[in-house]
Each structure stands twice: as C-alpha cells, then as structure tokens.
Amino acid sequence: MKLLTHNMLTSRAIRGVTVGYPLRIIAKDIRVSEVDFNPEYIARIIPKLDWTVLWKAAESIGHVGELPQILIEDFESNDDFLKKVHHVLLEVEVINGDLLCPESGRKFPINDGIPNMLLNEDEI
Amino acid sequence: MAYSQSNSRELQNRKILEEIQLKKQMLLKQGVAPTLNSSLGVSSTGSASSIPAIQSNDGVAMSASQRAALHNAHAASFGYFVTQDSSFGNLILPVLPRFDIFEEMASLRLRQLEEYLQQMDVFEKPKILLEQYATSAHIASHMLYNAQSQFNDIEGKSVADLGSGCGILSLGAKMLGAQYVVGFEIDSDAIDIQYRNCTDIELFVEIVQCNVLQYLPGKFEKCFDTVIMNPPFGTKNNAGTDMKFLEVAMKLSSNVVYSLHKSSTRDYVLSKATQLGAEGKVIAELRYDLPRAYKFHKKASVDIQVDFIRFELKR
Numbered sequence: 001m002k003l004l005t006h007n008m009l010t011s012r013a014i015r016g017v018t019v020g021y022p023l024r025i026i027a028k029d030i031r032v033s034e035v036d037f038n039p040e041y042i043a044r045i046i047p048k049l050d051w052t053v054l055w056k057a058a059e060s061i062g063h064v065g066e067l068p069q070i071l072i073e074d075f076e077s078n079d080d081f082l083k084k085v086h087h088v089l090l091e092v093e094v095i096n097g098d099l100l101c102p103e104s105g106r107k108f109p110i111n112d113g114i115p116n117m118l119l120n121e122d123e124i
Numbered sequence: 125m126a127y128s129q130s131n132s133r134e135l136q137n138r139k140i141l142e143e144i145q146l147k148k149q150m151l152l153k154q155g156v157a158p159t160l161n162s163s164l165g166v167s168s169t170g171s172a173s174s175i176p177a178i179q180s181n182d183g184v185a186m187s188a189s190q191r192a193a194l195h196n197a198h199a200a201s202f203g204y205f206v207t208q209d210s211s212f213g214n215l216i217l218p219v220l221p222r223f224d225i226f227e228e229m230a231s232l233r234l235r236q237l238e239e240y241l242q243q244m245d246v247f248e249k250p251k252i253l254l255e256q257y258a259t260s261a262h263i264a265s266h267m268l269y270n271a272q273s274q275f276n277d278i279e280g281k282s283v284a285d286l287g288s289g290c291g292i293l294s295l296g297a298k299m300l301g302a303q304y305v306v307g308f309e310i311d312s313d314a315i316d317i318q319y320r321n322c323t324d325i326e327l328f329v330e331i332v333q334c335n336v337l338q339y340l341p342g343k344f345e346k347c348f349d350t351v352i353m354n355p356p357f358g359t360k361n362n363a364g365t366d367m368k369f370l371e372v373a374m375k376l377s378s379n380v381v382y383s384l385h386k387s388s389t390r391d392y393v394l395s396k397a398t399q400l401g402a403e404g405k406v407i408a409e410l411r412y413d414l415p416r417a418y419k420f421h422k423k424a425s426v427d428i429q430v431d432f433i434r435f436e437l438k439r
Contacts, residue, residue, distance in 0.1 A: 001332075002330060004304060005306060005332065008343045008344045009332070009342075009343070010342045010343050013342070021343065038280055040280070041280055041281075041303045041304075045282070045304075048346070090303075112319055113328070113330075114315060114319065114331045114332070114333055116333040116334075117332060117333060117334040117339055118310065118333055118334060118335065119335075119338075124338065
C-alpha cells in the first residue's frame with residue numbers, strides 16, 4: 001500500500017462510524033522502491049490530496065524526509081519539491097501491518113501490500 | 125558614408141545570391157549530385173543529364189538516377205523522403221518521422237501486450253455468484269491499446285480497475301505506462317492470483333480488497349483519470365450489477381470510463397450513462413467467448429455480443 005492509496009482509504013462503511021478518516025498506520029514491513037518520476041503527474045495529483053494526512057502518515061512510519069508540514073504554494077514549478085512528494089506518495093509502501101479506524105479501533109490488515117477493507121455482515 | 129558602405133555591401137550580397145542561383149540552376153539541369161550516386165551505389169551513373177527527365181508523382185521532373193537514389197533512400201532508411209525542389213537545389217528532402225513505421229511499432233506493442241497478458245494466470249475455480257469470467261488477453265490488450273493509442277487515456281494516468289479479478293486489465297494498464305493503478309477486488313482467491321501475476325512479471329499495481337458496490341467511492345471520488353473494467357454483466361441472480369459498477373466507476377473517474385456491456389442492453393446502457401452525466405460511445409463490438417466454466421452452461425462455449433464502450437464524463 002502506497003501512501004497515495006492510504007490518503008484515500010476510510011472506514012466510513014462501518015455502521016456507526018461517521019468520518020472514519022484518516023486511518024492510523026501500524027507498519028510492520030516497509031519497502032522503498034524506485035518509481036519513474038513524472039513531475040506533471042505529481043503536480044496534478046497534489047490538489048486531490050489531504051496534505052496534512054499525507055504528512056502525518058509519512059511521519060508516523062518514519063519516512064517523512066524533508067517533506068514540509070504545510071504545502072508550498074508554487075509546487076507546480078518546483079521540481080525538487082515534487083520529487084520529495086513523489087517519493088513519499090509512490091515509492092514508500094507498507095507491505096505488512098494494520099490500518100486502524102480512528103473511531104472504532106477496528107483493524108484492517110495489510111498483507112503483501114494489500115489492505116483488506118472487507119467488513120463482516122454485522123458491521124455494516 | 126555609412127549609407128554608401130551598406131549600399132556597397134548590399135550589392136556584393138546580391139552578386140553572391142545571383143551566383144548561387146546560377147549554380148543551383150546548373151545543378152538542377154545536371155540532375156542529382158554525383159557524390160550521391162557513388163555513395164549509394166546506384167548503377168545508372170554516367171551522364172545523368174542525357175537521360176530524359178520523367179515527371180514524378182509530385183510533379184517534379186526527375187531523372188532515372190534521381191529516381192533510383194530516392195528509391196534507395198527509401199529502402200535503406202527509416203526516414204521518409206519527399207521530392208521537392210528546395211532552395212538549395214536538393215531534389216530529395218528527408219522528412220521525419222515516417223508514420224507507417226510508427227504504426228508498425230505500435231502494433232508490435234499491441235502484439236507484445238497480448239503476449240504478456242496471455243502468460244498470466246486466470247481463475248482456478250470461477251465463482252458463479254461473482255461472475256468470474258476472466259477477461260481474455262486478446263480482449264484486454266485491445267481495450268487497453270485502444271484507450272491509449274486513440275485517446276491517450278492510460279500512459280501517465282491514474283487508472284482504477286473495478287472487480288480487477290486476476291489483474292489482467294490492471295497489469296496491462298501498468299505495462300502501457302499508467303502512473304498509478306489500483307485494482308479493487310472482493311475475492312481473496314482472485315487477489316492471490318493477481319498478486320502472483322504481479323510477482324511473476326515483477327510489475328506491481330495497488331490492490332485494495334473491498335466490496336466495490338459498498339466501499340466505493342468513499343474518498344476515492346474523482347481520484348482517477350481513467351477507470352477501465354470488465355464488470356459482472358449481471359445475467360444470473362444479480363441482474364443489473366454492471367450498471368451499479370458503472371455508476372461507481374463514474375464517481376471514481378474525473379475524466380473517462382471504459383467498460384464492457386452486453387450489446388443487447390446497449391440502448392439502456394447509453395441512456396443511463398447520459399442520466400449519469402456521461403457521453404457513451406461504442407468503440408468496438410466484441411464476440412465474448414465464454415468457455416464452459418460453470419456446470420449450468422450446456423454448450424462447450426457460448427459466444428455473446430459485447431460492446432466496448434468509452435464513457436466521457438461531462439465537466
């Protein structure tokens with residue numbers, strides 16, 4: 001699970017949970033691999049992100065690097081900055097661990113990098 | 125003083141130009157430059173001017189040796205050449221790129237894509253309730269190739285695959301250069317196969333295990349540029365499932381959705397798409413060959429007519 005994916009995952013589908021976001025990450029294994037850098041793509045995806053959630057998630061698993069806590073304004077033209085975002089969004093992956101619902105504490109396991117967001121019938 | 129100086133220079137320039145013009149005309153009369161002949165090994169050297177000039181297709185007079193040189197250039201190079209009288213007296217001008225070469229390269233990509241996808245594992249025990257018909261490598265490669273080559277909707281894009289199954293469309297999208305691909309799938313067995321396919325070819329896409337119809341869109345709303353899917357057609361006990369998938373897909377995408385639907389439901393699908401704020405266009409009609417995967421199929425295989433539809437979201 002890349003942090004870009006984590007930025008979109010919620011536990012809102014659980015009955016009684018209203019926001020279910022952001023999910024806390026308990027990371028057991030993390031893999032960092034090289035992904036081709038496409039600055040236009042990163043510039044395009046940034047407005048779709050919850051920046052604070054991304055920063056906190058990266059920090060919580062020890063991979064925030066030099067990413068600023070607040071999104072800079074001229075990010076589109078700043079290749080250095082885009083590269084840092086690229087790294088955190090696409091190159092850092094949680095391979096094994098858990099995601100925790102912030103409201104109910106429900107655990108969603110991550111195995112082989114695949115988060116399992118399925119719920120039991122009685123949870124819906 | 126300054127004026128007269130520039131005036132004399134102008135005169136000089138004009139003289140040079142006239143000389144060049146004269147030389148050019150002489151060269152044109154002589155035909156192709158002798159160096160070109162020798163370097164290309166064209167046999168009909170001799171006096172090029174003695175051979176009567178022939179009108180070429182472009183309406184430019186060409187001698188046989190010029191024609192031979194052009195022919196040789198075409199055969200020996202990847203480039204494309206036009207016969208045109210340039211201001212430098214060249215009759216044969218190189219033009220790059222030559223489009224049919226690019227098309228050839230692209231079709232090679234299509235064949236290659238299909239070959240790669242053919243090597244992937246598919247469902248071991250398809251589940252009736254989930255309508256697990258694997259998308260054939262042939263259909264998947266053509267869907268993806270069309271989406272990329274005709275509409276530029278894959279390369280460098282965020283792509284989602286709903287009901288990704290064994291991951292043939294997800295991995296195919298990744299092969300064609302999608303920047304970020306997520307396959308959403310409910311079934312653990314299918315996910316195991318998709319994960320195995322990823323490790324086999326060392327190409328990884330994101331997989332999220334969830335119930336597409338219950339979990340999505342959530343915060344994934346408008347997150348993807350392109351959604352490409354082969355939804356359950358909803359023919360058995362779960363009629364209308366493909367339309368529910370389509371509805372979710374249109375929420376996830378900010379731009380375009382590619383999907384397969386039974387041709388018999390075309391009018392309904394297209395009008396429903398309009399209601400959902402998208403314009404659907406049938407890109408291809410496919411014969412979907414369903415091998416007898418389930419016991420209730422009496423024939424060895426059943427062909428059904430399927431539309432490959434591109435839905436463009438209105439913004």
